[in-house]
Ligand SMILES: Nc1ncnc2c1ncn2[C@@H]1O[C@H](COP(=O)(O)OP(=O)(O)O)[C@@H](O)[C@H]1O
């Protein structure tokens with residue numbers, strides 16, 4: 001899927017703007033504070049029903065107004081164009097796709113799958129494991145239709161077991177039920193994640209090879225229970241019951257999985273420069289995109305904020321040509337349109353953002 005039309009009303013600094021993006025490459029440039037990230041935020045919101053900058057959508061409404069609207073047209077495979085619109089008013093978000101009301105974020109994510117890469121994306125490697133789990137689960141969610149329901153069931157069981165662990169009287173009989181539910185869910189989720197990683201990793205190596213001149217990078221996946229693969233999750237839960245009762249929550253499980261990348265036995269975040277880490281992050285997203293493309297026929301939307309940041313011209317060019325090889329619809333922001341060259345890219349449009357207006361540069 002790709003956007004062929006986008007309209008913003010009372011969205012942050014924009015009162016009313018419209019654009020007709022290219023199905024492939026879109027460059028958005030303008031001075032600091034002109035509204036480049038806001039445009040990416042609008043597309044992200046259409047694709048996920050939430051912002052990547054504000055927890056509360058009230059902050060997104062243009063100052064002095066009391067609602068915002070986003071409207072787009074999404075081109076599906078085969079050329080069918082469907083309207084996708086969203087309104088936030090009186091603290092309520094309503095979304096419609098093809099005239100139908102959309103009630104679940106997961107449905108939105110399927111209508112307009114998107115990947116966001118910002119300067120903060122390096123947290124994927126440097127911050128806690130939840131960032132890596134989110135990365136893996138994006139990949140799994142978009143190719144395994146069963147993943148979401150299994151994950152939701154696992155999360156519900158986890159919540160209920162944790163509530164029981166907090167209660168004064170512990171029931172081993174009741175716990176056996178939750179252990180059984182957790183094990184069932186964790187086995188499926190762990191299997192899907194393992195499968196995804198084993199297929200994504202060769203693609204990652206390929207992109208790393210093209211982008212990064214370093215010693216070989218190894219990937220280690222930990223399923224989320226301390227004894228790892230040696231003991232089953234069930235054994236781990238039962239053996240650590242007393243610990244979990246003392247803690248008041250379930251320590252082990254797929255909700256604690258971790259992914260590590262190492263060079264010569266050392267974590268890459270302690271080894272590589274900041275710019276090199278950014279290249280690893282790009283390689284991870286490229287691998288994810290390539291995997292996604294291999295398994296679905298749906299076009300993904302890639303939002304890249306401050307593309308040029310921390311990258312030399314040589315790596316910018318390489319990245320652009322790798323992105324051009326994939327079939328995604330790409331949006332790139334930059335303060336200077338001369339920060340990189342799109343001479344070799346055929347389908348592209350450039351937009352200039354200034355004082356609340358967005359204009360296509362021909
Ligand atoms: N709710 C809002 N209402 C009006 N203006 C806003 C709102 N939220 C942010 N802004 C303004 O929007 C401008 C554009 O921000 P941003 O998209 O981050 O710019 P850029 O990415 O081009 O540097 C900023 O100057 C900011 O003050």
Ligand SMILES: [Mg+2]
Pocket residue numbers: 036037038305
């Ligand atoms: Mg910005």
